[in-house]
Amino acid sequence: MVGAPYSGEVTTTESSSGVEELASVVIRFAGDSGDGMQLTGDRFTQESAVFGNDIATLPNFPAEIRAPQGTLPGVSSFQLHLADHDILTPGDTPDVLVAMNPAALKVNLGDLRRGGTIIVDTHDFTDRNLSKAGYASNPLEDGSLDDYVVHAIDLTGMTVASVEEFDLGRKDAARSKNMFALGLVSWMYGRETDTTAAFISARFAAAPDVRDANIAALTAGYNFGETTEAFGVRYEIGPAPMRTGTYRSITGNLALAYGIVASGVTSGLPVFLGSYPITPASDILHELSKHKRFGVTTFQAEDEIAGIGAALGASFGGALGFTTTSGPGVSLKSETIGLAVMLELPLVVVCVQRGGPSTGLPTKTEQADLLQAMFGRNGEAPVPIVAPQSPADCFDAALEAARIAVTYRTPVILLSDGYLANGSEPWLVPDVEALPAIEPRFATAPQNGDGPFQPYARDAATLARPWAVPGVAGLEHRIGGLEKADGSGDISYDPDNHDLMVRLRQEKVDRVAQDVGPTFVDDPDGDARVLVIGWGSSFGPIGAACRAVRASGISVAQAHLRHLNPFPADLGDVLQRYDRVLVPEMNLGQLRMLLRAKYLVDAVGHNRMRGLPLHVDELVEVITTLEKETR
Amino acid sequence: MVGAPYSGEVTTTESSSGVEELASVVIRFAGDSGDGMQLTGDRFTQESAVFGNDIATLPNFPAEIRAPQGTLPGVSSFQLHLADHDILTPGDTPDVLVAMNPAALKVNLGDLRRGGTIIVDTHDFTDRNLSKAGYASNPLEDGSLDDYVVHAIDLTGMTVASVEEFDLGRKDAARSKNMFALGLVSWMYGRETDTTAAFISARFAAAPDVRDANIAALTAGYNFGETTEAFGVRYEIGPAPMRTGTYRSITGNLALAYGIVASGVTSGLPVFLGSYPITPASDILHELSKHKRFGVTTFQAEDEIAGIGAALGASFGGALGFTTTSGPGVSLKSETIGLAVMLELPLVVVCVQRGGPSTGLPTKTEQADLLQAMFGRNGEAPVPIVAPQSPADCFDAALEAARIAVTYRTPVILLSDGYLANGSEPWLVPDVEALPAIEPRFATAPQNGDGPFQPYARDAATLARPWAVPGVAGLEHRIGGLEKADGSGDISYDPDNHDLMVRLRQEKVDRVAQDVGPTFVDDPDGDARVLVIGWGSSFGPIGAACRAVRASGISVAQAHLRHLNPFPADLGDVLQRYDRVLVPEMNLGQLRMLLRAKYLVDAVGHNRMRGLPLHVDELVEVITTLEKETR
Amino acid sequence: MTIELELTAKDFSSDQEVRWCPGCGDYAILKAVQGFLPDLGLRRENIVFISGIGCAARFPYYLDTYGMHSIHGRAPAIATGLATTRSDLSVWVVTGDGDALSIGGNHLIHAMRRNVNMTILLFNNRIYGLTKGQYSPTSEPGKVTKSTPMGSVDHPFNPVTLALGAEATFVARTVDSDRKHLTSVLSAAAAHRGTALVEILQNCPIFNDGAFDAVKKPDTKDDAIIPLVEGEPIRFGTDGRRGVVRDPEGGVRVVDVDDVGEDALLVHRVGLADPSTAFALSQLSGAGVLQQTPIGIFRQVDRPTYDDLAREQLETAGADTPDTKAALGALLAGHDTWTVA
Amino acid sequence: MTIELELTAKDFSSDQEVRWCPGCGDYAILKAVQGFLPDLGLRRENIVFISGIGCAARFPYYLDTYGMHSIHGRAPAIATGLATTRSDLSVWVVTGDGDALSIGGNHLIHAMRRNVNMTILLFNNRIYGLTKGQYSPTSEPGKVTKSTPMGSVDHPFNPVTLALGAEATFVARTVDSDRKHLTSVLSAAAAHRGTALVEILQNCPIFNDGAFDAVKKPDTKDDAIIPLVEGEPIRFGTDGRRGVVRDPEGGVRVVDVDDVGEDALLVHRVGLADPSTAFALSQLSGAGVLQQTPIGIFRQVDRPTYDDLAREQLETAGADTPDTKAALGALLAGHDTWTVA
Ligand SMILES: Cc1ncc(C[n+]2csc(CCOP(=O)(O)OP(=O)(O)O)c2C)c(N)n1
Ligand SMILES: Cc1ncc(C[n+]2csc(CCOP(=O)(O)OP(=O)(O)O)c2C)c(N)n1
Numbered sequence A, B: 001m002v003g004a005p006y007s008g009e010v011t012t013t014e015s016s017s018g019v020e021e022l023a024s025v026v027i028r029f030a031g032d033s034g035d036g037m038q039l040t041g042d043r044f045t046q047e048s049a050v051f052g053n054d055i056a057t058l059p060n061f062p063a064e065i066r067a068p069q070g071t072l073p074g075v076s077s078f079q080l081h082l083a084d085h086d087i088l089t090p091g092d093t094p095d096v097l098v099a100m101n102p103a104a105l106k107v108n109l110g111d112l113r114r115g116g117t118i119i120v121d122t123h124d125f126t127d128r129n130l131s132k133a134g135y136a137s138n139p140l141e142d143g144s145l146d147d148y149v150v151h152a153i154d155l156t157g158m159t160v161a162s163v164e165e166f167d168l169g170r171k172d173a174a175r176s177k178n179m180f181a182l183g184l185v186s187w188m189y190g191r192e193t194d195t196t197a198a199f200i201s202a203r204f205a206a207a208p209d210v211r212d213a214n215i216a217a218l219t220a221g222y223n224f225g226e227t228t229e230a231f232g233v234r235y236e237i238g239p240a241p242m243r244t245g246t247y248r249s250i251t252g253n254l255a256l257a258y259g260i261v262a263s264g265v266t267s268g269l270p271v272f273l274g275s276y277p278i279t280p281a282s283d284i285l286h287e288l289s290k291h292k293r294f295g296v297t298t299f300q301a302e303d304e305i306a307g308i309g310a311a312l313g314a315s316f317g318g319a320l321g322f323t324t325t326s327g328p329g330v331s332l333k334s335e336t337i338g339l340a341v342m343l344e345l346p347l348v349v350v351c352v353q354r355g356g357p358s359t360g361l362p363t364k365t366e367q368a369d370l371l372q373a374m375f376g377r378n379g380e381a382p383v384p385i386v387a388p389q390s391p392a393d394c395f396d397a398a399l400e401a402a403r404i405a406v407t408y409r410t411p412v413i414l415l416s417d418g419y420l421a422n423g424s425e426p427w428l429v430p431d432v433e434a435l436p437a438i439e440p441r442f443a444t445a446p447q448n449g450d451g452p453f454q455p456y457a458r459d460a461a462t463l464a465r466p467w468a469v470p471g472v473a474g475l476e477h478r479i480g481g482l483e484k485a486d487g488s489g490d491i492s493y494d495p496d497n498h499d500l501m502v503r504l505r506q507e508k509v510d511r512v513a514q515d516v517g518p519t520f521v522d523d524p525d526g527d528a529r530v531l532v533i534g535w536g537s538s539f540g541p542i543g544a545a546c547r548a549v550r551a552s553g554i555s556v557a558q559a560h561l562r563h564l565n566p567f568p569a570d571l572g573d574v575l576q577r578y579d580r581v582l583v584p585e586m587n588l589g590q591l592r593m594l595l596r597a598k599y600l601v602d603a604v605g606h607n608r609m610r611g612l613p614l615h616v617d618e619l620v621e622v623i624t625t626l627e628k629e630t631r
Numbered sequence C, D: 001m002t003i004e005l006e007l008t009a010k011d012f013s014s015d016q017e018v019r020w021c022p023g024c025g026d027y028a029i030l031k032a033v034q035g036f037l038p039d040l041g042l043r044r045e046n047i048v049f050i051s052g053i054g055c056a057a058r059f060p061y062y063l064d065t066y067g068m069h070s071i072h073g074r075a076p077a078i079a080t081g082l083a084t085t086r087s088d089l090s091v092w093v094v095t096g097d098g099d100a101l102s103i104g105g106n107h108l109i110h111a112m113r114r115n116v117n118m119t120i121l122l123f124n125n126r127i128y129g130l131t132k133g134q135y136s137p138t139s140e141p142g143k144v145t146k147s148t149p150m151g152s153v154d155h156p157f158n159p160v161t162l163a164l165g166a167e168a169t170f171v172a173r174t175v176d177s178d179r180k181h182l183t184s185v186l187s188a189a190a191a192h193r194g195t196a197l198v199e200i201l202q203n204c205p206i207f208n209d210g211a212f213d214a215v216k217k218p219d220t221k222d223d224a225i226i227p228l229v230e231g232e233p234i235r236f237g238t239d240g241r242r243g244v245v246r247d248p249e250g251g252v253r254v255v256d257v258d259d260v261g262e263d264a265l266l267v268h269r270v271g272l273a274d275p276s277t278a279f280a281l282s283q284l285s286g287a288g289v290l291q292q293t294p295i296g297i298f299r300q301v302d303r304p305t306y307d308d309l310a311r312e313q314l315e316t317a318g319a320d321t322p323d324t325k326a327a328l329g330a331l332l333a334g335h336d337t338w339t340v341a
C-alpha cells in the first residue's frame, strides 16, 4: 500500500528447489484472546516489512476484554497480506490459517481459500474444548478438513518441552506457544527472527525467564520447520519494488497520533488533546500522552463534551485543540462543534468510525458517520471534512485537518475508521523538514490602528477571522454562541445580518476548495466508461478491485476523495465524464447521496455494513456488471 | 388560515357612512418589553377571532428578559393580520403601527406600508428617551413621518387620568396604557371589548384595583375613539367564511401540547414528558404540566440528555414518551435518539426550531434542523420526521408523530419552529370521538406459545417489533445498544446479521410511507409548469404567494410536505410532472438537497435566514421569474 | 411483600453466557445478586435492571429479568423515567466508576437528590475496564495507566462522600469478595424507599489487580476494614483493638481503644437526619491507595421520593377519573370559542 | 503580583449596554467585580471570563477583558482547557444555578475535584431566569413555577454541601447586596490556587423576588446571616446573642450564647484538612425557604492543582527543549525501520 498506486500484477512462480516462489500470501493467525495473536501477527508483519514485502493487515478482536477461554466469542485473529508487489488490502480470503485451538479453527475456517493450508495446535482438541467450540466430532479426524492441507502439530507440547530449562510453571511455559508458531511460520516464509528476538529482549527485559523462554520458543519453532520433514516446501515472497527511502510499518491510529504531534511542530503551537476514551479511538489518546516533550498536553476528560469543550478552550487560548472519539462521541459533541462554528476557532475533531447505530459493533469498522459529520448540528453549521485512505495516510490527513482548521479558523472533522485505526502498512518515513508549514498568524493589533478591534473582520482570500489570543493588550474581546454582527462581533439580532453571516460561514468553508488540487482520476486506459469513486478506508478494496477488473481486460476509472466537504472544485466535471458512477461504501449510501444532490448524477451504490472492509471479489463483480451495462 | 386552503381574494370597498369596509388589515402593536404588547395583541386577536375574522399572528420579543427600558433591543411587538377571507400569513408589511415609545417607532417604522397609519403615545417622546432610541430630532415634529397618517396622542396621560379614582401610584396607573390603546383600536375596528373585560376580571381577580383600572382604561380608550374627532373613520372587516363549527384561537405550542394530551387519550397510554426548558419550546412543558388529570407526567430533567433518557425509560415501561426541545437540545439528545433507534421503542422528539447555529437567535424562527433530524446520529439511524404547517396543525402533527412512533416502535422527530410556536390562528375544535385511535398492541405472550420470547421478531406489514413491557411474566428480555440478532435480539457480532439489521431498520422507516396518502398538489388551473414545494411553517407565505401569482394570471402549483422522512411514495412522480421545482426554505436548502438526491430533480431554492417568516412579495417575484423562464 | 414465590438463583440466570475475564470481581457480585433476588419476594417480571456501558454494565444480560443495557452514563436518567411511571416495578441500576462518576456524574447526583426509587450498584474497580485500562475518577493520584504514562494528576472522588454531598438518603459501601456483607447491604438497599447508592469495591484482575488487596488480604484485612454496624460502637482491627471517635477538631478519627476506653467510641447510627457524621466517616478512606475504609451503611434516612410525590400529584389532579374523552373535549375547546353556523 | 497598573473600574467596563432587568442582583455583582478587578494587579488582557448560558452568563460581555459566552453548562470544561494551556491567565467562570448545577453539574464537580485554577462565580437566584421562570435545582421544595403548577417535588442541592462532597479546596458563599462581603470573598477566591467556588445569593426580582429576603431585610438579617470569619468564634444575631457549637450527636447546631458561654462556641477555621466541619456548617442552611445561612469562606485548603501538575509533567518530559524537529524525525522513524535503496 505504498508508492505509486494502482500498479502491479499477481504472479505465482514455482521452483524446483523445495522453495516455491509466491507473488503474495494471506496468512491469518487465530487463537484465544489470551494467546497473543495480535503480537504474533504484529511481529510477522514487522519481519516481512523489514524483508521488503509490501504488507497490509487486518486485526480482529472480540468486544469482550477476555471472553471465556476456548469459546467462539473469545477468538482473536490477525490477518496479514504480504507481497512482492504493491498491494492494497489485507486480502479477502486467507491462504494460510494458523489456529491455536478448536474455537479458532471453527470461527475462521469458513474464510479460508479452498485448498489452503491449516497449521493447527492439536493440544487443545480435547472433547471438552471441542464441545465448547461447538464441534460434535473432532474435525482433525472426521474428514471435514479434507479439502485443505492440514498440519496438525502439538505446538503447545513442543513449546513446553523447548522451555523446560527455564524456571516456569507449565501454564507459563505454554504461554510461549505463539512464539513457537511464529518461529515456524517465519521458517516457512524465509523470514529472519532477529528483529523479533531483539523486540522480545527489550519487552521482557524486566523478566529474564519470560524473555528467555520466548526467545527459546521462537527459535525452537524455526528449528522445527527446518528439521522436520512435515513441511515439504518453503515459500519465498520477494521484496516489493518501493520508492527508495526509510520505511517502517505503522497503524492508522499511530500515524494519526504522529500527525497530530507533527502539526504542533510545524505550526509552532502547543497541542492540546481533550478526549474521553472510546474504542477504536483510545489508542490515539494513549499515544499522544507519551509525547509531552513535544508540548502535547493530553486531558482525559470526564466525558465527551468536556473533552471537546476543553479543547475549544485551549484553542481560544492559542493552542491547537484536538478531540478524538468515535461516532457516539461525535453525537455528544455536536452542540460544542456548533459553538466552534460560531466562534470560528481552529479545532480538529477526529472520529474513528465504528459499526453503528448506537453502541453498535464497537470493535468493527464502518463508514456511516459521514452525514453526521456533515449535518449533525443545529442550524446551518458547515465544517470541512477530510478522510484518510490508508493507515499511513492518517498522518497526512491529520496534518491537512490541522492546516485547514488554523488557516480558516474553523472546526474540522477527520473521519478515520476502525479498519484504518488498527490496520497497518509500510510507511515511507517523511522528512520532517519537508512537512508543510502551518501558519497561525495570530492577530497582534486592531485592524485600523487605534480603532476598536474587529474580531469578526475577515481575510479577503480565506474569509478567516483574526485569531486573537488572550494576553495581547488592545485585542480584548468577547465572543459567544449568539449570532454576531459582521465585523464587530457584537451580538446582533438583525435579520439581514443573520442571513449574511449564515452565508459567510458557508462561503468560508466552501473556499477551502481553493487549496485543493484537481481530483486525481486513475484511468490508465483512458477510455473507461465507469468511474468508481469512494472515500476513506475503502480505497484499498476499491483499488484492488479496479486492478483486477483491468487485468480482465475491462477499463475502469477510480477516484478517491480526501476532501468530503467541500468537494474538489472539478468534481462535477469529473463525474459528468463517465457513463456510470459507482460509489462503494460501508454504509447505506452516504457519499452517494451527497454526490447525487450536488451534481444530479445518477450514481449507484455498492453498500455493505458487515463490520469488515469491502470484499474485493464482490466489487470486481459489481464493477464488471455495471461496465457491461454501459455497452 | 382555516378551512379549505388556497381560496379568497383581496378586496377593499369604501363606504360613505364614516365606516370603511376593508377586506383585511395588518396591525402591529409595539412597545417596550414591559408595556404588555403581547397581551394586547393576544386580546385583539381573540376579539377579532370571536367576531369571525380569519387571523394570523406574529409575536416578536427580545432575547433579554427585560432589556433596559426605552432601548431598541427592549422593543417587543405583536403583529396581527385579520381578514374577511381565508388568509395564510400575518402579513409582510403592517398597515397600522401602534407605537408606545420612541424606540418602538424607530424599530418598526421601516416595515410599515408607505401611507400606513401610526398611532403613537407621545408621552415618552422626551429628549432623553429620543436619544436613547437613537433619534437626533423628534420624528413627530421633524417631518420624517409625512408619508404616514399619524395620530400622536398622549396615551399614557389619558390612561392615568382615566384611572384616577383607583388607589394606584402614577407608575402603576400608567401600566394600563396598553389597555387604553387596545380600547382605542377596538373602537377603530368595531370590535367588542367584552371578552377582554371578562378576561381581565378573571386574570386580576386577586387584585381588584388593578382589575378595575385595566377595565377602566380599556373603556376609556374605546370611548376616546368614539368621542374625539381625531379619527374620521372606522373600519369594518367582515367575518370570513369558515366551515361551520366551534372555533377558538390557538398558538402552535398550545396546539402541540394538546396534541400530546390527546395522543395519551386516544392511545389509552400514560404520557410522560421528559424535558429541559429551552426557548421556544418551554411553553409545551409548561402547558403539559397543567394536565396531570389526563395522566400526563412532566419531568423537568437536569439536562437535555436526562430529559430524553427518562422519556425512553418511560417508553420501555409502556408509557408514551415525549421530549421537547429546540435545535441545541436535539444535538445533545442525538446519542439517545440513536439508542432509541436500536431499541425500537416508541418515542417522540419535538424540536421547535430557532435561529442557529449554536445559540444563534434563540427567540427567532428558522427551519435549519431538518438535516440534523435526518442525519444527526452515528451510524445508519433512520427516524421518521413530520412537520406541522400552521399553528393549529401542530395538534394533528403531534397525533401523527405519536401514531407512527407507536405503530412502528420507533423514535419520531416532529419539527415545529418559533413562528408556529408563538403564532396563532383560528382552530376548528376537533370532535374528540373522531380523533384517530392509536393502538399500542402490547405483546402478551411469546410468539410461539412456550418458545422463548423473540423481542426482535417483526410484524410482517410494519416490520415493528413487539412492545413487551415489564410486568408481563414470560416476556422477560434484555435489550441494549449493541447490534442484536434478528429475531432473538441477543447481542450479535455476525457480519451478515449486522448488514441485515441495518437494512431492516431502514426498511421499517421506509414503510411508514405506506400509511401516507398521495401528495396533495394544489394546481387549480391544472396547467402549471412550476411546482413550489415546501415544508413546515413556510406553508403560509408560500400559499399566499401562489395565490397572488395566480391572481396575476399565472398558473403555479403548490405542494407541502407533512412527512419529511420517508417522503410520500408518489413524490418522485409529482416532481417529474413540472418543468421547474422551487423549494423556498428558511435555511440554505435542506429539503432541496434531499429532493435532489433522491429524485435527481434540478430543484432550485429560495433561501432566507432572517429569523422571520418568508416574505410573500419576494416569493411572488421569485415564482413569477421562474415561471417566465419555463416559456 | 413476603409472598413465597419459590424462585431460586437459577430462575434469575438468563441463557446468556457470562463473559467477564476470569477472576473478575463481577462474577462474585452476579452470584450474590442471583442468590438474594429470590429472597426479595418479587416476581421476576417486576424487576428491571438498567445499566450504562462498561464491563459492569453487562450485568443485566445475565439476569432473567427485564433489562436494558443503555448508553454510557445515562442509566439513572432512564431509570428515573421508568420508576416514575411504574410504581409496581423494582428498578435497579448497575454502573461502573467511569459510567457513574465520569460521563454519568450529573444524572447520578440528580437521582440522589431527587430520591427516585432505584437501587444503584456502583461497581468501583477504580479503572475503565471495558476500554482497556485508563484511569477513572476513583483512581488514586499518580496512577500510571495507558493514558497517564507519567501518572495521573487528578484528585479522585470518594463516591460515598460525593453521594452525601448530593444529599442521598441511602449510602453504603461493600466488597465483591464478601458475599455475606454484600448480600446484607444490598438487601437493605433494596428495601429502602428512594435512591440507594451502594459502592461495591470490585477487583479488576486485568487492569487494576489488587486495588483493594488491603481490605481483602487475610493479613491486612482486619486493620483495613472498618465495619459500620447500626447501634454498635465503631471498632475494628485484630481483636477489635482499634476504634473510631469524634475528633474535637472536627470529623472523626481512628484511635486505640485502650487509649480512650470503649465508651468513648462513636456509636454508629445510620438514621441521623444530619449527614455530617456519615460524611466524616466517609473521610476515613484516603484518596490514595486504599489502605483503610469503612464498609456498611453510612446513611439511611427517610425522605419523600420524587416518584411517589409525582404520582401523588397525578392522583390529586384526578388522573384516575375515567371521563378523559369528555374532559379532553372541554380542554380543547377552552374558554374563548365562537361558532360558525 | 502587586504591580500598580492604575486601572479603575471604568477600564473594566466594556462598551456593551448592560441588559438585565431593572433591579436584578446581577448589577450589584457586576459593579463589585468591576470595582475590585483593578485591585488584583492583573492586566486586563490577562483576565478571561467564561460563562455558560443564562441571565448570569451575560456577565462577560460587560467586562473589558477577554471573554467567552459559551454554551449551557460547559464553561468549567472550556475553562479547564484554557487554564491548563495558559498558566499566565486569570480564568473566571460565571454561571447560574441552572447552568452550573443542572446541565453543567458534571463539569462543575469534576473541575472542583481536579482543582483546576479557576474562580467560579455561581449566581444562585434559585430559578431559571433566562428561560422565564422554571424552578431550578436550588429552588425550595414545593415551589410553584411555570413548569410546576402544583409545586415542585425535587429536593434541592445545597451548592456548598455539593462542592464539599466533590472535595473542592475553596468554597464560599456571599450575597449580591453586600458589596463589602462580596468583594472580600471574591478577592480571597481570586487569590486561591485551584478551583474556588463562590456561591452568590442573587435576587431575581422578576421570577423569584425575595428568595433571600430573610438574609437581606434589616429586620431579619442579623438572625439569618451567620458570618464565618477565620479564627473567630461563630456568632451572630442581634448583639451576637446566638452562636454555633459542635453537636455531640454529630454536625453543628445553633445555640444561645448565654446558654453555653462564649468559650463553647466553634472557632471557625477555613484551613482544616478534613472538610467535615465545613460540611457540617453547610448543613445549617435548610433545604426549604432560606431562613438562616452561613456566609463567608467555608473551606480554603492547599492541594496541588491539576493544571500545575499537568504543566510540570510537560516540563519534566522536556517540552521546553528546542530540538523538536530533530526529535520529531526520530519519533516518526521509530525503532523498526528498513531502507529501500
Ligand atoms: C459516548 C461514549 N464514550 C465513550 C465510551 C467508551 N466507554 C465504554 S465503557 C467506558 C468506561 C468504563 O469504565 P467503568 O464505568 O468504570 O466500567 P468498567 O468497565 O470498569 O466496569 C468508556 C469510556 C462509550 N461507550 N460511549
Ligand atoms: C442545550 C440547551 N438547553 C436549554 C437551554 C435553555 N436555557 C438557557 S439558560 C437556562 C437556565 C438558566 O438558569 P440559570 O443558569 O439559573 O441562569 P439565570 O438565568 O437564572 O441567571 C436554560 C434552561 C440552552 N440554552 N441550551
Ligand code: SF4
Pocket (backbone or CB within 6 Å): A065, A066, C019, C020, C021, C023, C024, C025, C026, C055, C056, C125, C129, C130, C203, C204, C205, C206, C207
Ligand atoms: S477488564 Fe477487569 S472489570 Fe472488565 S471484565 Fe475484565 S477483569 Fe472484569
Ligand code: SF4
Pocket (backbone or CB within 6 Å): B065, B066, D019, D020, D021, D023, D024, D025, D026, D055, D056, D125, D129, D130, D203, D204, D205, D206, D207
Ligand atoms: S430574569 Fe431575573 S436574573 Fe434574569 S435579568 Fe431579570 S431579574 Fe435578573
Ligand SMILES: [Mg+2]
Pocket (backbone or CB within 6 Å): C054, C096, C097, C098, C123, C124, C125, C126, C127, C128, C129, C136
Ligand atoms: Mg471501572
Ligand SMILES: [Mg+2]
Pocket (backbone or CB within 6 Å): D054, D096, D097, D098, D123, D124, D125, D126, D127, D128, D129, D136
Ligand atoms: Mg438562576
